[in-house]
Amino acid sequence: MPENSTLPIESGPAPAxxxxxQSPGQTADAPAxxxxxxxxxxxxxxxxxxxxxxxxxxxxxxxxxxxxxxKSTFLRALNxxxxxxxxxxxxGSLKLFGEDLYRPGLDAAEVRRRVGMxxxxxxxxxxxxxxxxxxxxxKLNGIRDRALLQERLEGSLRMSALWDEVKDHLNRPGVxxxxxxxxxxxxxxxxxxxxxxxxxxxxxxxLDPLATARIEELIxxxxxxxxxxxxxxNMQQAARCSDRTxxxxxxxxxxxxxxxxxxxxxxxxxxxxxxxxRFG
Amino acid sequence: MSADSYNQARPSISQQARRRWVSRIxxxxxxxxxxxxxxxxxxxxxxxxxxxxxxxxxxxxxQLPKPTGEVGGGMANAIVGTLVLLGMAAAIGVPIGVxxxxxLAEYGGERTNDVIRFTADVLNGIPxxxxxxxxxxxxxxxxxxxxxxxxxxxxxxxxxxxxxRTTEEVMLLVPQSYREAGLALGIARWKIITVIVIxxxxxxxxxxxxxxxxxxxxxxxxxxxxxxGNNFWSHNLxxxxxxLPLQIFSYAISPYDDWHRQAWxxxxxxxxxxxxxxxxxxxxxxxxxxx
Numbered sequence: 001m002p003e004n005s006t007l008p009i010e011s012g013p014a015p016a017x018x019x020x021x022q023s024p025g026q027t028a029d030a031p032a033x034x035x036x037x038x039x040x041x042x043x044x045x046x047x048x049x050x051x052x053x054x055x056x057x058x059x060x061x062x063x064x065x066x067x068x069x070x071k072s073t074f075l076r077a078l079n080x081x082x083x084x085x086x087x088x089x090x091x092g093s094l095k096l097f098g099e100d101l102y103r104p105g106l107d108a109a110e111v112r113r114r115v116g117m118x119x120x121x122x123x124x125x126x127x128x129x130x131x132x133x134x135x136x137x138x139k140l141n142g143i144r145d146r147a148l149l150q151e152r153l154e155g156s157l158r159m160s161a162l163w164d165e166v167k168d169h170l171n172r173p174g175v176x177x178x179x180x181x182x183x184x185x186x187x188x189x190x191x192x193x194x195x196x197x198x199x200x201x202x203x204x205x206x207l208d209p210l211a212t213a214r215i216e217e218l219i220x221x222x223x224x225x226x227x228x229x230x231x232x233x234n235m236q237q238a239a240r241c242s243d244r245t246x247x248x249x250x251x252x253x254x255x256x257x258x259x260x261x262x263x264x265x266x267x268x269x270x271x272x273x274x275x276x277x278r279f280g
Numbered sequence: 281m282s283a284d285s286y287n288q289a290r291p292s293i294s295q296q297a298r299r300r301w302v303s304r305i306x307x308x309x310x311x312x313x314x315x316x317x318x319x320x321x322x323x324x325x326x327x328x329x330x331x332x333x334x335x336x337x338x339x340x341x342x343q344l345p346k347p348t349g350e351v352g353g354g355m356a357n358a359i360v361g362t363l364v365l366l367g368m369a370a371a372i373g374v375p376i377g378v379x380x381x382x383x384l385a386e387y388g389g390e391r392t393n394d395v396i397r398f399t400a401d402v403l404n405g406i407p408x409x410x411x412x413x414x415x416x417x418x419x420x421x422x423x424x425x426x427x428x429x430x431x432x433x434x435x436x437x438x439x440x441x442x443x444x445r446t447t448e449e450v451m452l453l454v455p456q457s458y459r460e461a462g463l464a465l466g467i468a469r470w471k472i473i474t475v476i477v478i479x480x481x482x483x484x485x486x487x488x489x490x491x492x493x494x495x496x497x498x499x500x501x502x503x504x505x506x507x508x509g510n511n512f513w514s515h516n517l518x519x520x521x522x523x524l525p526l527q528i529f530s531y532a533i534s535p536y537d538d539w540h541r542q543a544w545x546x547x548x549x550x551x552x553x554x555x556x557x558x559x560x561x562x563x564x565x566x567x568x569x570x571x
Contacts, residue, residue: 079464081463084460108463109466112466113465113466116464126458127482137465140462
């Protein structure tokens, strides 16, 4: 129609949408997650109460707290993994770079492609080789391009500091690696799909001190490219490798501050009691 | 025995001796029971070999049954018939059974699963001749002919509940953490199940299928009025087909010594088939553990 050719500007996308990508701003502390008044229930039991928190981009945020405080629940809510359990219910809003992750019609699988996760116990797929383990996320999401797969394979393994150890036997089973290597393989697998965020649920709790040190070193590398949220039982670990720390207790966010501040001069007496080892 | 003998801190010498004897006797009794369990297998093998081995020659595997009164011949058609029937049974029983098991393990709600499991367990307990009658009414009567199809369907239906329950069991053995790892990569659920969970459980599923096949391979009752049996090569699956158990049955009730010997040989072949299957199953399930 003639209108289309004569009035290209009006018939284009709405101005608001055209502007949107620039709006989050490129300041260093731009929030990745913007969570407000977020509550979550398992059946009738409320596991999270009114959590409001902003998690910065390209930072490592640690979540600490005693067992059962809701820290893992909160982490799993960030990529909707809690939905695996039947009977969960949430309220409030949870946005990633401005997009509501719980918006109706948004597939949980889509959310998880952008928000990767590493678990407490390393879980490489037992039937797959190292190579297959790293690439499984890409392949099952329909990527066939060999050059791209090869590039991601090497890139992810380098990023997870495993490349030099495995490059000569990529066809060996993933489960033939040591515990620490398996966990780094799981990190590589999560990175291969190029998520924006990497969630880590006590990634070192099953590892020995040396393997733990390697993973912590790795986390420092990862923050250059990813936003990392790590749940940990180990307060020294939170102090060592995070920029900001959130303390959860009984399903509530008690305090959230720069890690150094939270560990040296916490504002809340409960936080102080916990970080000084008086309970938990 | 008085109560205080229990309360004594240390049993007397005679008590200790008595306990040792009781222990020895009970251990011996249990060992004997275990031996009794194994004897039938060896007895069966012994008689099958004693009676059947002499008739087990090249002709047995390559020739058709000879007409009444003539000596010699073999069961080639029955052996092939059994393989054809097992193939058809697997074509029906494996996909339905495996998919049903996957549903039970991955999708079904608690209530529906209870109903399905109960139904499968009842089906597993149905006498095999009843399956034969059901398929007779379903396929033989309407099409007015005994057929290989009917026999395959009867065996296949028998396999479904067996394969379903074993599939479910081995799928549930796959740790939840693999499913979660897949979900966390943004992989669709059905792909996680087919590519990751089923692949991990594959060895167990194959084992279950082989056990089910071995069980139906020896079934005679469901074939009596479905596949019926014959004495020549079957070229058409909508006509009767022979099977080892059927041939054994008809030879065993015949009045001829030569046929009796062949029936023994047939039983020996069937037995060896099942023995080999079980050995394969053992080899498969002994491989590397699942996690």
